[in-house]
Amino acid sequence: MSNADTSATLVAAVSDLQEETVLTLVRRRLAAGDDPLLIMEACQEGMRQVGVRYERHEYYLAGLIMAGEIFSQVMELLRPVVECQISDRASGSILLGTVKGDIHDLGKNIVNMLLTCHHIAVHDLGVDVSPATFVQQAAQMQPHIVGLSGLLTSAYDAMRETVTMLRAQGYQVPIIIGGGQISAEVCQYVGADYWTTDGVAGVELCKRLIAASAVSGS
Numbered sequence: 001m002s003n004a005d006t007s008a009t010l011v012a013a014v015s016d017l018q019e020e021t022v023l024t025l026v027r028r029r030l031a032a033g034d035d036p037l038l039i040m041e042a043c044q045e046g047m048r049q050v051g052v053r054y055e056r057h058e059y060y061l062a063g064l065i066m067a068g069e070i071f072s073q074v075m076e077l078l079r080p081v082v083e084c085q086i087s088d089r090a091s092g093s094i095l096l097g098t099v100k101g102d103i104h105d106l107g108k109n110i111v112n113m114l115l116t117c118h119h120i121a122v123h124d125l126g127v128d129v130s131p132a133t134f135v136q137q138a139a140q141m142q143p144h145i146v147g148l149s150g151l152l153t154s155a156y157d158a159m160r161e162t163v164t165m166l167r168a169q170g171y172q173v174p175i176i177i178g179g180g181q182i183s184a185e186v187c188q189y190v191g192a193d194y195w196t197t198d199g200v201a202g203v204e205l206c207k208r209l210i211a212a213s214a215v216s217g218s
């Protein structure tokens, strides 16, 4: 089977919530030496499809919970492989969290893992983090970057509030927002500096921003 075929099969298995099939396919692809980030991408697409099926009332909350559990298990399989594949060093720090009212954390946890692999210090505040907590922790940690995660439409207001509060307190560090439904329009509404729907691209951005701050001495 070609890579494209196995990816399509994996996307479908995640979308169909076929736990055993997903885990078997992931183990098989890892054993064949496939890139763990490509495997993760396929699973993320499957999760997006689960969301679509939830919207169509084909799945209910239990389906979302099941999808979350499957994805967590996939990440447990991928984590050790990702960790030993990345060897570069980028010193810097990021304050990360899922914003107030939102408890989605699978994407945030991936970003945490990838950043940690690149030796960027991650201070992860968890989920449902209030704007005041972000501000308080930014004061303590003085991070190079603040990263806000959110998947719910209602999270955009919490993101906006967080950005406004950080700026009002004088923090001029780059703020990145991430999550499956984020767009340029959302970024503009929130007042963040950067946005992404892709963890790998987000981590590359963090590395560039940290390198630039080292050059400018900020």
Ligand code: B12
Pocket: 044, 047, 048, 049, 050, 051, 052, 054, 055, 061, 064, 065, 067, 068, 071, 096, 101, 102, 103, 104, 105, 106, 107, 108, 110, 111, 146, 147, 148, 149, 150, 151, 152, 153, 154, 176, 177, 178, 179, 180, 181, 196, 197, 198, 199, 200, 202, 203
């Ligand atoms: C799994 C899931 C859940 C699980 C989450 C488990 C967990 N531990 O996270 C559970 C069951 C808890 C859940 C609950 C709910 N969910 Co939900 N959920 C999903 C689902 C199917 C997948 C999300 C996911 O994990 N994707 C995989 C990850 C890897 O992708 P990701 O988060 O986008 O992250 C990537 C990037 O975005 C990026 N990234 C993410 N954050 C950041 C941050 C930074 C700084 C950077 C650089 C990058 C970055 O990196 C990641 C890797 O590439 C989505 C569907 C979808 N389209 O997203 C719905 C979805 C997000 N949920 C939805 C809803 C409605 C709910 C509930 C309200 C349902 C309910 N009736 O209770 C609750 C809300 C609870 C709350 N208060 O937060 C809706 C939101 C609709 C909306 N517009 O607001 C969605 C879109 C489904 C849908 N299409 O209707 N959900």
